[in-house]
Each structure stands twice: as structure tokens, then as C-alpha cells.
Amino acid sequence: MSSAACNGLEGMTLLLLDITMSLDGFVAGRNRTLEQPLGEGGEQLHEWLFRLAGFRAQHGLTGGEENADSGAYAWQSGAGAVVMGRRMFSGGAGPWENDPNAGGWWGEEPPFHVPVFVLTKHPRETVELQGGTTFTFVTDGIESALERAREAAGVRHVQLAGGANVVQQYLRAGLVDELRIHIAPLFLGDGVRLFGDGGPDLELVEVIDSPSATHLRYRVLNREGDA
Amino acid sequence: MSSAACNGLEGMTLLLLDITMSLDGFVAGRNRTLEQPLGEGGEQLHEWLFRLAGFRAQHGLTGGEENADSGAYAWQSGAGAVVMGRRMFSGGAGPWENDPNAGGWWGEEPPFHVPVFVLTKHPRETVELQGGTTFTFVTDGIESALERAREAAGVRHVQLAGGANVVQQYLRAGLVDELRIHIAPLFLGDGVRLFGDGGPDLELVEVIDSPSATHLRYRVLNREGDA
Numbered sequence: 001m002s003s004a005a006c007n008g009l010e011g012m013t014l015l016l017l018d019i020t021m022s023l024d025g026f027v028a029g030r031n032r033t034l035e036q037p038l039g040e041g042g043e044q045l046h047e048w049l050f051r052l053a054g055f056r057a058q059h060g061l062t063g064g065e066e067n068a069d070s071g072a073y074a075w076q077s078g079a080g081a082v083v084m085g086r087r088m089f090s091g092g093a094g095p096w097e098n099d100p101n102a103g104g105w106w107g108e109e110p111p112f113h114v115p116v117f118v119l120t121k122h123p124r125e126t127v128e129l130q131g132g133t134t135f136t137f138v139t140d141g142i143e144s145a146l147e148r149a150r151e152a153a154g155v156r157h158v159q160l161a162g163g164a165n166v167v168q169q170y171l172r173a174g175l176v177d178e179l180r181i182h183i184a185p186l187f188l189g190d191g192v193r194l195f196g197d198g199g200p201d202l203e204l205v206e207v208i209d210s211p212s213a214t215h216l217r218y219r220v221l222n223r224e225g226d227a
Numbered sequence: 228m229s230s231a232a233c234n235g236l237e238g239m240t241l242l243l244l245d246i247t248m249s250l251d252g253f254v255a256g257r258n259r260t261l262e263q264p265l266g267e268g269g270e271q272l273h274e275w276l277f278r279l280a281g282f283r284a285q286h287g288l289t290g291g292e293e294n295a296d297s298g299a300y301a302w303q304s305g306a307g308a309v310v311m312g313r314r315m316f317s318g319g320a321g322p323w324e325n326d327p328n329a330g331g332w333w334g335e336e337p338p339f340h341v342p343v344f345v346l347t348k349h350p351r352e353t354v355e356l357q358g359g360t361t362f363t364f365v366t367d368g369i370e371s372a373l374e375r376a377r378e379a380a381g382v383r384h385v386q387l388a389g390g391a392n393v394v395q396q397y398l399r400a401g402l403v404d405e406l407r408i409h410i411a412p413l414f415l416g417d418g419v420r421l422f423g424d425g426g427p428d429l430e431l432v433e434v435i436d437s438p439s440a441t442h443l444r445y446r447v448l449n450r451e452g453d454a
Contacts, residue, residue: 023426023429023443023445024422024426025251025422179250181250183410185445186429187427187429188425189423189426190424190425195252197416197417198415198416199250199414199416202250204437204439204441207434209436211431213431214431216441
């Protein structure tokens with residue numbers, strides 16, 4: 001059963017935010033650099049992911065665990081296309097920015113394996129990388145990026161991957177259908193805050209918990225297609 | 228079995244934060260007034276509580292529900308004493324401030340039914356109210372308030388009730404043993420943020436979820452008494 005069917009929203013290509021946040025609301029720590037694109041302590045947010053067999057396989061690695069987090073990881077593996085911001089693509093102002101053949105911060109075989117649409121102000125040719133990931137650079141705004149991602153996703157959903165600035169733009173525009181927030185049990189204290197000036201009405205539809213994270217799935221209410 | 232026994236911290240009187248937060252991290256909305264002490268939208272945070280039979284009984288009301296949230300409500304009902312800030316006591320700069328017989332914002336029979344220690348700069352006589360609640364005003368700091376609350380609590384735990392400023396002081400001082408955060412599925416967008424400049428290392432020990440809230444219980448690591 002597709003995500004759309006699960007939501008009673010058959011026929012729509014859903015836009016699903018999927019992001020990990022600290023208990024105090026940050027998606028990256030302070031002092032982001034090329035060496036440390038998630039800032040101080042930011043890598044710790046994703047420890048729940050790093051140890052999963054599914055995550056490791058998606059990154060071309062063997063081993064890893066199957067545990068309660070695997071179910072929450074499966075939430076994001078169903079995406080048919082991904083939308084992200086420029087900084088999430090490049091990991092900051094990296095040398096990738098001007099290299100027409102590089103896949104940004106993500107290396108030669110990025111873990112997405114689907115078309116990725118990168119919001120940016122700088123036009124650039126689409127990059128095709130190993131394993132099915134393409135990076136297409138969209139310069140005419142969030143609605144255009146979403147439209148193109150929806151076409152590419154077909155019957156699957158579109159994953160809104162971040163960063164915070166892009167998430168806030170999509171929330172303000174009322175374009176997000178579901179929030180999948182993974183709360184890591186730690187404080188970052190400062191850095192990049194996920195949520196800005198509010199958000200839509202929510203309905204909590206699923207919780208998966210483990211010692212590593214609490215995975216919350218909220219449906220956005222009052223969206224087109226709601227009963 | 229007492230909370231202390233559950234934590235493997237026998238012999239200590241634990242300080243347990245118990246507070247409800249919006250998904251975007253606020254414990255009260257913007258524009259707090261006497262009529263609306265929790266600010267715009269702030270009352271909605273506690274809807275999970277208002278409908279519970281246990282909560283209603285504690286407030287002298289009949290009716291209400293037993294549901295998944297009741298278990299999380301039981302977390303706070305085991306306290307032997309409560310610590311709170313001045314504003315949480317008074318609901319703002321209310322007429323109660325100068326009335327030596329009044330119980331602040333909480334009326335003639337406050338719902339605590341145990342000794343409450345209020346952090347304030349203004350000395351005032353202890354107020355004894357119906358149903359076992361006393362308000363004692365502590366002017367010599369958070370450690371003194373905690374010490375007095377611990378004596379009053381005996382074998383039970385001390386509940387740190389808020390507001391955010393008091394919570395942040397106790398976190399910075401390393402005095403909190405457990406965080407019990409109830410995440411309401413809504414955005415406030417602005418107001419009083421619960422967490423300030425970081426916090427301790429945490430271990431997620433229990434999650435209770437319902438459509439109304441996600442109840443997270445974190446043990447603070449590296450505390451006196453840890454293995």
C-alpha cells in the first residue's frame with residue numbers, strides 16, 4: 001500500500017518532510033564548516049541512522065543492525081524524488097560548487113538513488129551520478145521544484161529533506177503533507193533551528209520509539225484532499 | 228516501587244522536570260496577560276490533561292477520560308513537593324501578588340495537594356490552602372528551594388513544574404534527574420521557549436504516545452548515583 005493510500009489521499013503525490021531534530025529543536029549545531037557541515041555535535045543527531053543495516057546498504061556498506069529504528073528509516077526509503085536546499089547539497093561553500101561533474105557533499109554514489117531537486121540561485125546543468133541519483137538545480141522557486149519532483153516521483157512521494165530554511169519556506173506556503181520528525185535524545189544548545197514562525201495544524205498519526213530516537217509522524221490538517 | 232527505585236537511584240530525592248512543550252519548543256505562547264497567562268494558544272498545550280479523569284479529580288471535578296495519556300499523568304501525580312517560578316505561581320503580575328491570603332493564580336484549593344516552593348525575590352509568609360497545598364516563598368536561590376522541597380517530599384520525588392526560566396537555571400546547575408517532556412502536536416510559533424543554551428546528556432527511558440501528545444521520559448546521565 002502506498003503512502004498516499006495510507007493517508008487516504010489517493011491520487012496526490014505527497015510532500016513529506018523527513019528530518020532529525022534535537023530535543024531543543026536544532027537540525028545542525030553551531031559553527032558549520034566544510035569539515036563539519038552539521039556543526040558542533042550535529043553528527044550525533046543521526047546516530048540512530050548510522051547503525052542501521054538499511055542505511056548502511058543504501059550507502060554501499062555491509063553490516064549494521066535491524067532494530068526499532070528500521071521502521072522509521074523505511075518511512076524515507078519510499079521516496080520517488082527528493083527536494084533539498086543548496087547548502088544541504090553542497091555541505092556549505094565547498095569546491096563542489098563549481099565542479100560540473102561533482103555530486104556535492106554526497107560523493108560519486110549518493111545515497112538517494114532517485115532524482116534530487118536542489119533549490120539554488122545558481123543555474124547549473126543536471127548531474128547524473130552512480131546508483132540512480134540525479135541532481136537537478138532549480139532556480140525558479142519552491143513551487144517549481146516541487147512540481148518537477150512530483151513529476152519525477154510518479155506514484156511515490158516526494159521527500160523534503162532540508163535544510164531548515166527550505167523546510168520553513170514549504171511550511172509557510174502550505175505545501176507539506178506530512179512531518180516526519182526524528183527527535184534525537186540530546187541537546188545542541190545552539191545552531192540551526194528547524195521551526196521558525198509557526199506551522200500548520202497537525203494530527204499525530206504514528207510514533208516509533210527506541211533508545212536512539214523518537215520518531216513522530218504528523219499529518220498536516222486542512223490540506224487539499226482532506227475529508 | 229518508588230521513582231527512585233525505578234531509576235536505580237535509591238536513597239536520593241529526585242528532581243523531575245515535568246512540562247508540556249509544543250513541537251516547536253514553546254511552553255507558552257506570545258502575549259501573556261492576566262486573562263491569558265499561557266499566552267496565545269498556550270492553553271491548547273494542555274488539552275491532553277484537561278480531558279483526563281485523574282486531572283479533573285485533582286482539580287475537584289468529576290467525569291473525564293481514562294486513556295493512554297493517563298499513564299503519563301501518573302508520572303506527575305507521585306510528587307511529594309513542587310518547585311516553581313514566581314510567574315507560574317502568580318500567573319503574571321496579578322492582584323494575588325500583594326494578597327497575603329491568596330494562592331496566586333491557583334485559587335482556594337490548588338491542584339498540588341503537597342508543599343509548593345516558589346522562587347521569588349519578594350519575601351512573603353507561607354500560605355496554607357485547602358486540600359494540603361502550601362505555598363512557601365524562597366528568596367535565597369534555587370539550591371535552597373530544592374533543599375527545602377527535598378525535605379518536604381520525604382521518600383517521594385520533587386517535581387520541577389516551570390516556567391522555562393526556572394527550568395533553565397536548574398538544568399545549568401546540573402540539579403535535574405529526569406526530564407518528562409510532553410510534546411503537544413501543535414506549533415506556537417513564538418512565545419516562551421523551554422530550552423535555552425543546551426542541557427545534559429540524556430537517556431530516553433520511556434515513551435507513551437496518544438493522539439493528544441507524545442510523552443517522553445529522559446534520565447539525565449552522569450548524575451550523582453549513576454553507575
